[in-house]
Amino acid sequence: MLLTLLVGGIGLMVINQIESQTEKQQHIIIFNNHISQLASGRLGYLKDFNGDIAAHIATELQAAKTLVDHDLQLKRSSDSSQRLNHLAQQLQLYDDSFTQLKQSVSARITAENQLQTHINHASELLRQLTAAIPASDDSLQHLAAQLGKRFYQARFLVIELLRGDDIQGKLQDTAAEFDTYITQLQTQASSQQQLLTDISDSFKQYAAIASTLPGLMSSLAKNSAALEQDEQTLVDTANQESVAQANLQQSITHSAYIYVTIATLAALFVGFSATLVISRGINQPLQQVLDVAKRIGEGDLTAQSNAKRKDEMGQLMQAIAAMTQSLRQLISQV
The missing domain is CATH 1.20.1440 (de novo design (two linked rop proteins))
Known part of the structure; x- marks a missing residue:
């Protein structure tokens, strides 16, 4: 029973960890989509200097920040936390660079x-x-x-x-x-x-x-190049985290396979051992009863069994002993 609970517990733990890793992978995909939106928004903003596009960039940037902050609150390895902290810092640098870009655009307009x-x-x-x-x-x-x-x-x-x-x-x-x-x-x-x-x-x-x-054109080009480099850094770091999470998920699955295999073998061993113990617990007293009954059948009324057991088999042995005693008394009276 305990082994069954153990195997079930390991399975449940593995499922939870795989679900957690899957969620983290989905977050990375969503994060990369936000970065893609930032890149396309930047190009559109440099083309038209449209305030709505700037607002869209700010929204996507805030969504990416919120996603990273949420993942930082989850339990992760030190390497993963370090990459997420780097993403958070890089997003802030991107925000600062975008602010400078808007200032350059405003000066040009x-x-x-x-x-x-x-x-x-x-x-x-x-x-x-x-x-x-x-x-x-x-x-x-x-x-x-x-x-x-x-x-x-x-x-x-x-x-x-x-x-x-x-x-x-x-x-x-x-x-x-x-x-x-x-x-x-x-x-x-x-x-x-x-x-x-x-x-x-x-x-x-x-x-x-x-x-x-x-000078204004040079500033625009410089700020745009800085933003483009920041976008590439964000994508590279996110991809590193994706690879790390994929490897971790594979490791969890492999470890779970080993744990379940060991637990299953242990359950089989314990079950087999328990079967032997139970079998011996039944066969030995039954053989004693058969020996006593055989001796009584051969006329040996001195045959006795040590009926110290408290279970049904012990009660049977006590009944045979009482029968033997009764037969001896009956014969002595003849």
């Missing part, structure tokens, strides 16, 4: 909005300048047209800059040409000095903001 504001303002000023110059003054009209051309050329260079092209030298050359035409107009159109000054200031501000774009 601000710069683009400021550029657009200056474009609109400068366009209006150039329109006013063209309207203020007499149509008959071909020289001033030509200079104003060249001024507008350089401004819009700078605008398209900034668009190329946002695409990642290295056009800083072209932008500086355009700015120098713009200053040249401004100077010529200021010399020839003295009545438009204030308007020309406003146009010059607007362009300088536009160029100053444009000059910050390479």
Whole structure:
């Protein structure tokens, strides 16, 4: 009975451990899915700078943190706990890097909005300048047209800059040409000095903001690369934990097989031993009864048995002894 309970207990323990390992493996799969969502979300965010995508990334990141925190509360080996702690630290680093990425994105969006504001303002000023110059003054009209051309050329260079092209030298050359035409107009159109000054200031501000774009683009690329590396580290660590848990599950199954085999052999041995003991406990007194009965049948009324047993066999031996005694008394009276 005890061995049966032991085998059942071992089986139950093995089932619980296998279920626990299966749950941990499922958690790793879910964790990797969260990391996959982070990677795709990062690429989408860098493409569109969409706030909803950023919120989705934050949700997936928090879900991954919660999963790791939950697994840290479970009983695990020291190596497993160390890997989980590393995952928790790496997730925090990812969170910090993503915060820096959002700051870089915010700075770029601000710069683009400021550029657009200056474009609109400068366009209006150039329109006013063209309207203020007499149509008959071909020289001033030509200079104003060249001024507008350089401004819009700078605008398209900034668009190329946002695409990642290295056009800083072209932008500086355009700015120098713009200053040249401004100077010529200021010399020839003295009545438009204030308007020309406003146009010059607007362009300088536009160029100053444009000059910050390479740094912003570099920061975005750096932060994105850091996040990509963090994602790979998270996946690698999670896969290491998956392999370790799979090996542990295999070890548990193998150990359980050995324990159950040993317990089964022990149960068979004990059962066989118990059968021998019970068999001897029945056969020996039965043989004694048969010997006494045979001797009595041969006429030997002195045959006796030591009926010290308290069970049914002992009662039978006592009954035979009483019968023998009665026969001896009967014969003595004849």
